[in-house]
Amino acid sequence: MPPQQTKSLDVRAALKQGIHLLREAHVPSDTLAAELLLLHVTRRDRTWLYAHPEEILDPKIMESYFTLLRRRAAGEPTQHLTGKQEFWGLEFEVTSDVLIPRPETEHLIEVALDRLAVRVLRAGRDPKLTGEGLTIVDIGTGSGCIAIALAKELPAAKLYATDISPAALAIAQHNATRLGFPNRITFLESELFSAFSSSSHQSPVTNHQSLLFDLIISNPPYIGRKEANTLPTEVRDHEPASALYGGEEGYELYGLLIPEAARHLKPSGLLVLELGHDSLPAVRPLLESPQWTNVHVTNDLAAIPRVLSAERT
Numbered sequence: 568m569p570p571q572q573t574k575s576l577d578v579r580a581a582l583k584q585g586i587h588l589l590r591e592a593h594v595p596s597d598t599l600a601a602e603l604l605l606l607h608v609t610r611r612d613r614t615w616l617y618a619h620p621e622e623i624l625d626p627k628i629m630e631s632y633f634t635l636l637r638r639r640a641a642g643e644p645t646q647h648l649t650g651k652q653e654f655w656g657l658e659f660e661v662t663s664d665v666l667i668p669r670p671e672t673e674h675l676i677e678v679a680l681d682r683l684a685v686r687v688l689r690a691g692r693d694p695k696l697t698g699e700g701l702t703i704v705d706i707g708t709g710s711g712c713i714a715i716a717l718a719k720e721l722p723a724a725k726l727y728a729t730d731i732s733p734a735a736l737a738i739a740q741h742n743a744t745r746l747g748f749p750n751r752i753t754f755l756e757s758e759l760f761s762a763f764s765s766s767s768h769q770s771p772v773t774n775h776q777s778l779l780f781d782l783i784i785s786n787p788p789y790i791g792r793k794e795a796n797t798l799p800t801e802v803r804d805h806e807p808a809s810a811l812y813g814g815e816e817g818y819e820l821y822g823l824l825i826p827e828a829a830r831h832l833k834p835s836g837l838l839v840l841e842l843g844h845d846s847l848p849a850v851r852p853l854l855e856s857p858q859w860t861n862v863h864v865t866n867d868l869a870a871i872p873r874v875l876s877a878e879r880t
């Protein structure tokens with residue numbers, strides 16, 4: 568339990584008490600969470616934390632710290648309490664309207680950049696990959712982490728990012744602006760590719776319709792609703808259901824996304840998809856068609872098949 572009186576604690580003692588409180592509540596990565604919350608309330612960085620263990624903390628700061636610790640112990644994700652998460656070396660603002668970017672999603676960026684580089688080499692063009700001439704879309708952008716990471720890596724690419732959730736798009740747009748890419752990405756509210764479909768009755772005719780892409784990249788919702796009870800509280804009760812569940816089984820959205828992607832890619836265009844931990848057996852057969860070639864599976868650091876990528880014939 569936190570102390571009733573939080574005055575006169577030094578940094579070391581505050582951290583120790585925070586870790587203890589979170590450990591008692593079985594919070595995963597308790598030390599990291601306590602550190603991040605202490606850094607958040609003190610507005611300091613990690614170097615300060617360990618360089619000034621004897622510094623006495625202001626009672627008001629301690630009060631905020633213990634309030635956040637109690638909320639974390641009750642299941643709120645650390646990132647919702649600090650409002651941020653790092654991805655691809657960039658600091659993203661996150662709220663309960665978007666999925667918190669996960670480290671394994673960085674493999675999507677790596678695979679996309681590798682495969683684009685191979686395409687450039689095959690075409691005998693300048694191997695320096697700037698993205699010039701490339702049109703790219705991130706389907707289900709959430710916080711914007713994938714599209715913004717690609718904007719950073721491919722300064723000349725034309726980028727689109729879609730989401731079914733207007734609230735998520737507002738966060739993504741805000742992240743793009745604050746991270747220095749205010750006009751690089753066109754954000755569109757869209758059910759999968761509806762914003763790019765000329766047969767769409769929902770959207771007025773725009774110049775986005777009938778676009779064909781060099782790269783379609785997506786981390787779609789892929790958890791099964793039937794697994795909801797097995798999820799940690801911080802995920803099930805705090806992250807948006809539309810970002811988590813792909814259907815009763817989990818892999819249903821891939822069945823819509825992959826055939827639509829085939830219609831929206833240029834010849835030799837690339838599809839790069841994140842997979843759920845057990846999605847591969849259901850999803851890989853969807854690419855066994857003459858429309859697709861060079862299908863690759865990339866494992867994450869935990870040896871889980873995480874990225875499925877393929878080339879449109």
Ligand SMILES: C[S@@+](CC[C@H](N)C(=O)[O-])C[C@H]1O[C@@H](n2cnc3c(N)ncnc32)[C@H](O)[C@@H]1O
Pocket residue numbers: 665666667668669672706707708709710711712713729730731732735757758759786787788789809810811
């Ligand atoms: C797993 S989250 C991924 C968010 C972000 N790209 C990331 O990697 O952290 C999936 C996103 O897809 C969006 N989404 C769900 N169904 C969709 C659909 N049918 N069409 C477009 N976006 C959808 C959700 O709102 C959510 O933001």
